[in-house]
Amino acid sequence: MILLRKLLFPLAILYGIITSVRNYLYDKGILKSYAFDIPVIAVGNLSVGGTGKTPQIEYLIRLLSPKYKVATLSRGYKRKSEGFILADANANAAILGDEPFQYFQKFPQIQVAVDADRRNGITQLLAQKDKPEVILLDDAFQHRKVKAGFYILLTSFDDLFCDDFMLPMGNLRESRNGAKRANLIIVTKCPSEISELAQQNIKKKIGLHVPVFFSFVKYDDKVYNQNGSLNVSATKTQEKVLLAGIAKPKPFFDYLQSGDDTVMTYADHHHFSESDILNIKSQAKDKIIVTTEKDFVRLMTYDFGGKLYYLPIKSKFISHQDQFDTLVLKAMQL
Incomplete structure (x- = not known):
């Protein structure tokens, strides 16, 4: 497997060039990013799968829904439907995708929508009579057509983006430089007893001047x-x-x-x-x-x-949960 990935190095370089050019065009305004007049928080990662986005979205729902009208917007991966759908009594996992349907089942107080085109999805949500006050974009770190107000980047403790490489040689969807768009980073799936020294070493590895938090998976x-x-x-x-x-x-x-x-x-x-x-x-x-x-x-x-x-599982912070909550709530005022 390692040998195969090394043989794929030229394809990884090509893929990296393509994604870097795309990001450059968005950064320079040549390709248009659309901003909206309500808080939009994007949660995502640089690597493919398995970083714990679902429990982190659920953490944000629990934090924000007592104070604001919350909506989640996901692509609806592998759903058997197309276009924009706002979850209602007829919704199921086939229509919404498993993760959005999970949100719908657990949090009846919020709106749950799916649309591969996040810009259209947000526009449709804001056209609702009872429109949301904050939208959580699920797995949308690379969706540059929408300019979120706040970006949360997740990276797994056992598969840090700074130790990884581009697809198909590694697991990165885009260059490590994409992490610079993050307002904060959460290292997920840590050992619950991770030491302060280990946390500091990971922060040095990441090497960015943004807050870095550490969380673990709490099983019920x-x-x-x-x-x-x-x-x-x-x-x-x-x-x-x-x-x-x-x-x-x-x-x-x-x-x-x-x-x-x-x-x-x-x-x-x-x-x-x-x-x-x-x-x-x-x-x-x-x-x-x-x-x-x-x-x-x-x-x-x-x-x-x-x-x-x-x-059930939940995302729990090793420490500094109050600081994280404060940063997110402050983003609501942007």
Whole structure:
């Protein structure tokens, strides 16, 4: 695999040139970026997948929705629909995509919309009678057609953008220089006990004069379904099926796995077919099935006899949460 990536070095250079030229044209105003008269906060990354955007968007929803009318706008990756859609009672994961539908399920007080064209999506949201006061752009760091008022860049502790290289040799969607657009950076998926020295070393590696925060994934101590919940400690005493279709499932499995559990792994944002469902049921038989929250919203329409559960997660800051909250709330005044 390493050898193959090295062989792809010329393609990575070419891809880097193309993305750099595109960014230059936007930076110089040759290509038009559109700003809006309400706060727009963009959350994204430089690398492909697995940096924890969903729990970070949810953190922002919890922070802002008690004070402001919040809307999220996502592309709706792998949805079976097109154009602008504002979630309503008919929404499901197929129409919205799994992550937007998850927001819609968990936060009924906000508006949830999808549109690959973020400029059009924002325009449509602002045309609503009950228009939002702040829009959270999900995975939109490279969407230069919209000029957000505040950019939050995520990078994983075990895959820092400053140690990475351009696609297809590495995992970067654009040059590391793109990080300069960030108003702040969050190093996600850190060990919860990461030392102050390790944090300072990472800040030096990143080398930018913007605030850098460190967060970790906090797993719930219960798993849930439509009918109730079970303590995670109780699930570890019984055989079960663990199922995940996310970019980096290992921590999920490590947290829950014990004994002779059956582990089933699928590609990120996997669309479950009828044969997949039959296979899952065959593997489970009379066992419970525990999956991620993102997978649950795609599987909940199937009948698993009440045995399908999901494990919620939250993004938690190692320290300086108040400082982060203050910066975001200050951005609301821009």
